[in-house]
Amino acid sequence: RERAQEILDEAARRDTNRLGVEAMDLLDAYGIPTPQGDVVDSPGDAEAVAEEIGEEVVMKIVSPDILHKSDIGGVEVGVPPAEVRDTFEDLVVRARNYQQDATILGVQVQEMVDLDAGTETILGMNRDPQFGPLLLFGLGGIFVEVLEDTTVRVAPVSEPEASAMLDEIESAPLLRGARGRDPVDEAALVETVQRLSQLVTDFPAIVELDINPLVATPDGATAVDLRLTLD
Ligand code: ADP
Ligand code: MG
Structure with missing residues (x-):
């Protein structure tokens, strides 16, 4: 958490409230794997x-x-x-x-990152003035744009809630290995959702955050891109 605070302080010293992949250490600091x-x-x-x-x-x-x-x-x-x-x-x-x-x-x-072995998902957060931090999970790539197959929860989320998010998207069967693909590591995805939930709960200054893609593979989940906005 101190490490994450340092990264945000450093960003605040620049004259922008937009951060990108230069802030990926923020995810590392919360145990979210990055390449x-x-x-x-x-x-x-x-x-x-x-x-x-x-x-x-x-x-x-x-x-x-x-x-x-x-x-x-x-x-x-x-x-x-x-x-x-x-x-x-x-x-x-x-x-x-x-x-x-x-x-x-x-x-x-x-x-x-071997995208062929994985499924591109998106994990994001939008801070709503009324409801607080809304976590969004869904399939990435064309799926998120065309099908809008996403689900939302208010952070912080418990493990069962994070797990339910994976279950309730329409394309959940894709994560479980439809069409002869190996199923992705759902536990790793659930863990990642919870870790992001903790990050945005700890830092109210983060008003918006997107991990797109978060690549889910049979043996883990890796955040490949990051974009966030500070207030
Ligand atoms: P942006 O979303 O700003 O265009 P990304 O970092 O998401 O930039 O990169 C665009 C796309 O390039 C990703 O959606 C992914 O398909 C591919 N890509 C990015 N980084 C990697 C990586 N480390 N390994 C494999 N593919 C990648
Ligand atoms: Mg991207």
Whole structure:
């Protein structure tokens, strides 16, 4: 919790209330797994992080002015080690083309997550003036946009409540291994919902938060992207 407070204090010192993947340590601090990686501000440092990861990486532009990174070409997946430096430059150029004066905090170099072995879900929070922190869970990707298959609870949620959230979405059978897929680790998802519930209960300054995607696999759940707003 102290670690999480430090991260939020640091963010408050910048002149923005929007945080992105640079704040993923916040999730780590609450025991929500995130891919290995770091935010760097030079091509050389990007290469060093990629070397540490030791295989193809994902690279993302980190800017409070860019909400949907992939919309502006700000996410490159499967970047081989030899292309890390050039990709760093490309991402910054694309961000500048999108908005000349965008604040660019750097580029995140992140371990690849095997999306084929998993299911993209979304876990979010919206603080309602009347009801308090509303937790939202659903399938991610096209499912969340097209089917709007989501469910909501007021935080804090108990384990049975978190579990019920997984059960009550229409696409619950997908999580349980429909069509010959391996079922995802539901216990890990339930745990993640509860941990996020604790985080937003502890920090009322967080008014909005989205983990999209939260990748659920047969052996865990990993937060791959983060966006949040402070009051
Ligand atoms: P944004 O939502 O701002 O466009 P994301 O970080 O969510 O940015 O990345 C966009 C998409 O790229 C994700 O929905 C996911 O499909 C893919 N992606 C992002 N990070 C990873 C990763 N570490 N491993 C595999 N795929 C990823
Ligand atoms: Mg995303």
